[in-house]
Amino acid sequence: MSRERYEMVVGLEVHVQLKTRTKAFCGCSTDFGAPPNVNTCPVCLGLPGALPVLNERAVELATRAALGLGCRVNPVSIFARKNYFYPDLPKGYQISQFDQPLATGGSVAIGKNETGADVQIGITRLHMEEDAGKSIHDRYPGATAIDLNRAGVPLIEIVSEPDIRTSADAGAYLRTLKQILQYLDVSDVSMEEGSLRVDANISVRPLGQAKLGTKTEVKNMNSFSAVERALEAEFERQCALLDSGGRVEQQTLLWDGARETVRPSRTKEGSHDYRYFPEPDLRPLMLDEKWVGDARNHLPELPEARKMRLIQQYGIPAAGITGTGSMAIPVPSIAGTGLSPTEVEQLTATPALAEYFEAVARASGDGKAAYNWVMGEVLAVLHASGGDIAHFRVRPADLAQLLNLVRDGTISHTAAKRVFALMVETGKQPAQVAADEGLLQVGDEGAIATWVDEVLREHPEEATRYLAGEKKLQGVLVGFVMKKSKGRADPKRVNQLLSARGG
Numbered sequence: 001m002s003r004e005r006y007e008m009v010v011g012l013e014v015h016v017q018l019k020t021r022t023k024a025f026c027g028c029s030t031d032f033g034a035p036p037n038v039n040t041c042p043v044c045l046g047l048p049g050a051l052p053v054l055n056e057r058a059v060e061l062a063t064r065a066a067l068g069l070g071c072r073v074n075p076v077s078i079f080a081r082k083n084y085f086y087p088d089l090p091k092g093y094q095i096s097q098f099d100q101p102l103a104t105g106g107s108v109a110i111g112k113n114e115t116g117a118d119v120q121i122g123i124t125r126l127h128m129e130e131d132a133g134k135s136i137h138d139r140y141p142g143a144t145a146i147d148l149n150r151a152g153v154p155l156i157e158i159v160s161e162p163d164i165r166t167s168a169d170a171g172a173y174l175r176t177l178k179q180i181l182q183y184l185d186v187s188d189v190s191m192e193e194g195s196l197r198v199d200a201n202i203s204v205r206p207l208g209q210a211k212l213g214t215k216t217e218v219k220n221m222n223s224f225s226a227v228e229r230a231l232e233a234e235f236e237r238q239c240a241l242l243d244s245g246g247r248v249e250q251q252t253l254l255w256d257g258a259r260e261t262v263r264p265s266r267t268k269e270g271s272h273d274y275r276y277f278p279e280p281d282l283r284p285l286m287l288d289e290k291w292v293g294d295a296r297n298h299l300p301e302l303p304e305a306r307k308m309r310l311i312q313q314y315g316i317p318a319a320g321i322t323g324t325g326s327m328a329i330p331v332p333s334i335a336g337t338g339l340s341p342t343e344v345e346q347l348t349a350t351p352a353l354a355e356y357f358e359a360v361a362r363a364s365g366d367g368k369a370a371y372n373w374v375m376g377e378v379l380a381v382l383h384a385s386g387g388d389i390a391h392f393r394v395r396p397a398d399l400a401q402l403l404n405l406v407r408d409g410t411i412s413h414t415a416a417k418r419v420f421a422l423m424v425e426t427g428k429q430p431a432q433v434a435a436d437e438g439l440l441q442v443g444d445e446g447a448i449a450t451w452v453d454e455v456l457r458e459h460p461e462e463a464t465r466y467l468a469g470e471k472k473l474q475g476v477l478v479g480f481v482m483k484k485s486k487g488r489a490d491p492k493r494v495n496q497l498l499s500a501r502g503g
């Protein structure tokens with residue numbers, strides 16, 4: 001089989017649950033994990049005579065998302081009924097937007113190609129809609145249960161142009177989109193809780209051919225890596241089909257992660273005619289130009305802008321520029337004095353992480369040390385405990401204080417790690433913890449000399465070899481002294497004393 005002769009063409013539809021307290025068209029709570037069917041009312045149950053009222057907050061968040069993705073927000077958009085029957089859709093239709101969506105025409109930059117140009121994935125449209133309920137098939141043997149807590153929860157659907165050419169680019173697009181939505185603070189974007197869902201449209205065409213092939217839709221992927229694997233599997237399947245002279249049939253497929261394969265969906269969703277028509281119970285959504293302008297002016301700082309700013313503030317200082325004009329090449333300065341672009345990239349992965357880092361860096365005045373601690377000790381503790389940084393017990397100001405204690409020599413780096421562990425446990429201030437634990441650094445000659453003598457006595461073999469001139473053992477002996485002193489000895493003094501003993 002020759003997949004090298006074909007090109008993959010992919011467009012993604014991403015459903016994102018907006019971070020509202022209540023549903024899109026009624027006052028029911030959107031809380032995740034409530035007992036089944038508790039968060040329901042006549043409107044979201046579709047009882048006769050109940051009328052929807054549009055949630056203003058949902059419109060705000062949807063507009064913010066559209067602006068953050070560079071879309072044009074339409075002054076008038078229309079809610080429509082998308083009619084289909086499904087047990088978890090009590091009204092018999094879903095309120096969505098069809099030919100006049102909230103926003104059109106944005107883009108997401110997913111990185112650079114081999115020539116250094118930005119790779120942009122176009123966004124066709126962004127529209128508002130409500131979620132359906134949930135059918136539960138595995139709770140009661142032989143029966144299906146319905147939970148309508150999700151019915152009516154506000155969503156946006158973000159439809160990309162068919163600009164994606166590889167499964168890796170699909171993954172990059174999804175990760176970038178998720179990060180932008182996090183920075184915009186419009187959604188929890190959690191695939192586990194269903195607040196971000198992805199459907200993929202994929203077709204295959206011979207390389208060099210402009211005309212698009214017949215596409216299939218792949219659903220049921222529960223992670224970004226599952227999307228990438230499903231696209232690969234479906235690409236292989238379509239290539240093999242075309243190679244053998246067959247034709248791709250337009251259909252909906254379900255990803256089967258356990259078997260690493262796609263299988264046809266039992267419902268013929270792809271061929272549905274939904275018979276959309278304008279929702280008669282909701283007026284057209286009219287957005288004032290000034291209101292949209294205000295929303296645009298109040299957009300939060302987005303990931304790219306934050307990266308650029310942090311590189312300026314904390315990046316490796318440019319040591320100079322060689323060459324002139326377009327041939328100018330920035331010369332990297334000494335390592336260790338600032339953050340590399342890769343390090344800034346890591347720190348800006350989520351807004352909460354960037355927030356925390358910046359607070360520590362500001363309060364300590366040392367971006368590099370802040371980076372080392374946040375990416376090292378802080379993330380290690382959070383990974384181990386499953387906590388999230390926004391609610392981390394050690395506040396940035398306290399961590400900054402710890403960094404300052406290390407910098408001015410009050411405690412050693414080794415002792416600082418112990419102090420940090422105790423700060424995590426107790427929530428106490430670093431100076432207090434260091435004093436309580438007797439971890440304040442000892443620069444006193446007498447005390448250090450005693451530790452050095454003890455170490456030389458306890459390790460006669462290393463001592464003899466060191467004193468006979470084996471200089472490289474000094475580091476080992478310093479290590480023993482640091483251990484004996486529980487990190488309190490000033491390593492510089494220890495080195496001086498050992499050198500003086502004769503090595």
Ligand SMILES: [Zn+2]
Nearest residue numbers: 026028041044
């Ligand atoms: Zn309701």
